[in-house]
Amino acid sequence: MAKTDLYEAPDYYLLDELLTDEHKLIRSSVRDWVKKELSPIVEDYAQRAEFPSQLLKGLAEIGAFGPTIPAEYGGAGLDYTAYGIIMQELERGDSGIRSTASVQGSLVMYPIYAYGSEEQRKKYLPKLASGELMGCFGLTEPDHGSNPGGMTTNIKDAGDHYILNGAKMWISNSPFADIAVVWAKDEAGKIRGLIVERGMEGFTTPTTHNKWSLRASATGELVFDHVKVPKENLLPNVAGIKGPLGCLNQARYGIAWGALGAAMDCYDTALRYTKEREQFGRPIAGFQLQQKKLAEMITEITKGQLLVWRLGTLKNENRATPAQISMAKRNSVETAITIAREARQMLGGMGITGEYPIMRHMMNLESVITYEGTHDIHLLITGMDITGLDAFK
Numbered sequence: 001m002a003k004t005d006l007y008e009a010p011d012y013y014l015l016d017e018l019l020t021d022e023h024k025l026i027r028s029s030v031r032d033w034v035k036k037e038l039s040p041i042v043e044d045y046a047q048r049a050e051f052p053s054q055l056l057k058g059l060a061e062i063g064a065f066g067p068t069i070p071a072e073y074g075g076a077g078l079d080y081t082a083y084g085i086i087m088q089e090l091e092r093g094d095s096g097i098r099s100t101a102s103v104q105g106s107l108v109m110y111p112i113y114a115y116g117s118e119e120q121r122k123k124y125l126p127k128l129a130s131g132e133l134m135g136c137f138g139l140t141e142p143d144h145g146s147n148p149g150g151m152t153t154n155i156k157d158a159g160d161h162y163i164l165n166g167a168k169m170w171i172s173n174s175p176f177a178d179i180a181v182v183w184a185k186d187e188a189g190k191i192r193g194l195i196v197e198r199g200m201e202g203f204t205t206p207t208t209h210n211k212w213s214l215r216a217s218a219t220g221e222l223v224f225d226h227v228k229v230p231k232e233n234l235l236p237n238v239a240g241i242k243g244p245l246g247c248l249n250q251a252r253y254g255i256a257w258g259a260l261g262a263a264m265d266c267y268d269t270a271l272r273y274t275k276e277r278e279q280f281g282r283p284i285a286g287f288q289l290q291q292k293k294l295a296e297m298i299t300e301i302t303k304g305q306l307l308v309w310r311l312g313t314l315k316n317e318n319r320a321t322p323a324q325i326s327m328a329k330r331n332s333v334e335t336a337i338t339i340a341r342e343a344r345q346m347l348g349g350m351g352i353t354g355e356y357p358i359m360r361h362m363m364n365l366e367s368v369i370t371y372e373g374t375h376d377i378h379l380l381i382t383g384m385d386i387t388g389l390d391a392f393k
């Protein structure tokens with residue numbers, strides 16, 4: 001059933017005044033696209049646990065794939081505030097669709113741009129920007145999630161190629177990706193990045209089923225059984241854990257904006273519903289307990305909006321630290337998941353149905369709070385940053 005999307009974005013502190021005309025133009029084009037193309041169908045796809053692949057072309061057209069990549073490689077050359085706004089609008093629609101864009105831009109195009117050779121940039125980036133090629137990012141392994149440095153996926157030098165063995169799991173986009181940026185240890189134990197292409201012998205991408213979260217996003221494994229990877233597919237300009245962490249920084253930055261989008265959608269839905277829904281002869285929005293919830297939601301959203309806007313400014317100036325990004329990712333997801341849970345209750349029984357987006361957001365956010373560094377790991381990053389003491393190991 002086609003749904004009408006009535007979303008109106010909350011802007012309690014008039015933060016629009018901090019955005020440029022270009023930012024606002026980008027936002028309105030992504031918002032329009034989400035209302036027209038995504039909102040009417042996403043609930044059905046999520047219910048069926050299917051990725052709406054017909055949206056890929058449109059995502060590319062609105063510039064969701066690699067917006068900060070320079071135009072000479074097919075990107076839009078936008079600043080990080082614009083990138084954040086795009087992620088916010090997409091996740092306002094659905095975290096799974098935002099995940100697809102995050103992976104393509106931050107975890108596939110970014111490493112090829114930042115760590116790749118000129119030939120690799122020219123070969124892959126324009127096609128990734130246009131959606132002609134889709135990518136995925138293989139870091140997490142069955143036995144190494146929060147501690148990716150312990151990975152066992154490995155490459156061995158075999159003359160003009162490497163032999164890649166190992167397995168990755170929980171990989172967004174893997175079931176349909178044409179290429180995978182894969183992190184593996186070389187014979188010296190150094191982490192290296194490789195571009196693995198679908199069709200290489202011994203490379204398979206089994207789909208992960210039975211998810212209650214990110215159901216409109218395709219998740220799978222990457223399995224490498226003696227895969228021959230040509231040496232020219234190695235990313236030459238990075239070695240060590242800083243390679244994948246640099247990519248995660250980009251993606252986490254986008255999630256910090258994105259999760260707030262989900263929060264804003266839940267708030268807006270709850271506000272509209274409680275003003276219309278009457279019990280005891282008056283709108284439930286008139287009851288103090290409901291107002292407390294709404295007032296706390298808009299307060300947390302506003303604080304989060306200020307945080308990511310400032311983070312964007314720091315990122316544009318190349319001054320945002322990984323720990324600042326961790327704080328914003330953690331805060332935005334916490335804000336969003338708390339708001340989703342409260343908003344769900346405010347809709348009563350209707351809150352559990354697909355007639356409203358809240359339950360879908362709530363379930364999606366259970367992945368967002370875990371991937372790209374779990375909630376607790378980001379807290380430990382803040383702890384380490386302020387004390388200088390590492391509580392991880």
Ligand SMILES: Cc1cc2nc3c(=O)[nH]c(=O)nc-3n(C[C@H](O)[C@H](O)[C@H](O)COP(=O)(O)OP(=O)(O)OC[C@H]3O[C@@H](n4cnc5c(N)ncnc54)[C@H](O)[C@@H]3O)c2cc1C
Pocket residue numbers: 103136137138139140144145146147169170171172173213214219367370371372373374375376377380391392393
């Ligand atoms: C839907 C989905 C999509 C994903 N997409 C991708 C992708 O595209 N590419 C990719 O590489 N990965 C992806 N991931 C993987 C994701 O990044 C990992 O799930 C995440 O890093 C956590 O790893 P884990 O699941 O192995 O949990 P674990 O690392 O086993 O953690 C379990 C719990 O232990 C806690 N914990 C771990 N270490 C410590 C510590 N030192 N101190 C205190 N607590 C600790 C964690 O906070 C967590 O609560 C995805 C995951 C999901 C769910």
